[in-house]
Amino acid sequence: MKQHKRIAVLVEGEWGPRPSKTLTGVLRYRAHDVVTVIESGYAGQDAAEVLGLEGATPIPVVADLAAALEHEPDALLLADEPVGSAVDPYWREQVLTALESGLDVVSGLHYQFADDAEAVAAAARTGARIQDVRRPPHELYFTDFAADGRPVVHYREHRAGSHTVLAVGTDCSSGKMTTMLELRRAALGRGLAPGFVATGQVGMMISGGGVAVDGVMSDFVNSVVEQVVFDAAQEHDLVLVEGQGALNHPRYSAVTLGLLHGARPDSLVLCHDLRRESVGLLPGHSLPSVRRVIEINEQAARWVWPDDACRVAGISVMSRGLPDDEARDAIDRLEQETGLPATDVLRYGADRLLDAVLPPR
Structure with missing residues (x-):
């Protein structure tokens, strides 16, 4: 995610009385890497101004992904926080379109786009990458075995001075x-x-x-x-x-x-x-x-x-x-x-x- 320097943030339908936590956080601490925000209800406005983020870089809000592409993003970041694991059909459609356009997709949803065959195929055609932030870290589940064959997890003391x-x-x-x-x-x-x-x-x-x-x-x-x-x-x-x-x-x-x-x-x-x-x-x-x-x-x-x-x-x-x-x-x-x-x-x-x-x- 650090490599993305021209991010389009998709927040369609999530800019309610309390705006998306993801959008607010990204604009507060990583606005310099965001080129546009997608929300049809606020198209034409400045995202930072609407959110009341003082001193933040002005960021244009556009109506759809087609308009976002004019800002030449390198990734589409999904600013959605559903409680469950389903994905809205509209959002999935936008993800597929982004991948077909060569954009990387960064998702924090429980839904895993890397397991979505259609999304994987779209990414393969253009060389785009899918980054599911909530991907379970299976590589960290494995532990060494002690001599008696039992798995070992060490709760080590932190470095002195830290x-x-x-x-x-x-x-x-x-x-x-x-x-x-x-x-x-x-x-x-x-x-x-x-x-x-x-x-x-x-x-x-x-x-x-x-x-x-x-x-x-x-x-x-x-x-x-x-x-x-x-x-x-x-x-x-x-x-x-x-x-x-x-x-x-x-x-x-x-x-x-x-x-x-x-x-x-x-x-x-x-x-x-x-x-x-x-x-x-x-x-x-x-x-x-x-x-x-x-x-x-x-x-x-x-x-x-x-x-x-x-x-x-x-x-x-x-x-x-x-x-x-x-x-x-x-x-x-x-x-x-x-x-x-x-x-x-x-x-x-x-x-x-x-x-x-x-x-x-």
Whole structure:
């Protein structure tokens, strides 16, 4: 994905009251590689302006793939986040047309275009490539065998001097990827060389690496995460791991726990949407208090690593839609209730959180 420098983003039908998370993330952190966005309802407008992304490069919105081809893209990126594994017929048609036009296709869907015979044939005719970001990493499922024939997975301690930070949340879609990317930006601003480990399809599309843990077979989530985080810690003193889901979310708790135990973090950052009262997709399931979520995440970390003092070091909030005074008051209350530094990294910067997660020198 890093090699693509002229990306067309397909978002048709996904630009609703809350625009595509994929589109927002890609335009916020990789706008320099995007040449156009496809959404017929917003054709003729500037994507960055519509999304309210200050300082972002102007990016034209066009009505269809034919118009997008006039901008000479080298890839079509699918900005869709369906809950299931089916693919919309219109989107599949656009993928086939893109492949027939010689464009690579980058997909974060659970649907695997690399297993779609018609898509594979279209790609073969033009030399285009299909990149299914959520492709299960089968090569990481294999482990060495010990002398007694039993498979071995080593949970190795990270390199001395490295420090791993994992984002956890009170809910899904609570800013975990954004928080880690903003912490990375703040660290780079201080002359540090942090590593960012993407664990979801959007983070992978932005960074060009990582692993989509919700596409990993459940038995291997912990070991796959352990491997990618261990590798990052070999190269970086500060490793920032994108989180997924929430331990208190009935649908997504499993992937969160696998990340928590596999990443073996030294500290955690809790992400929280100030306006949310119930967990995503389950309006009848109320959110626990922030203090309770902190408690269960710290306890869960100690289930596997009882001797490690992994703690929540700070709170990253989403205050979108709140006036500045209300946002600041809510942040102050959280700090008083928890004794932890809190901020909205997009409104007020990530420096306070970076100070909290960096180990003392």
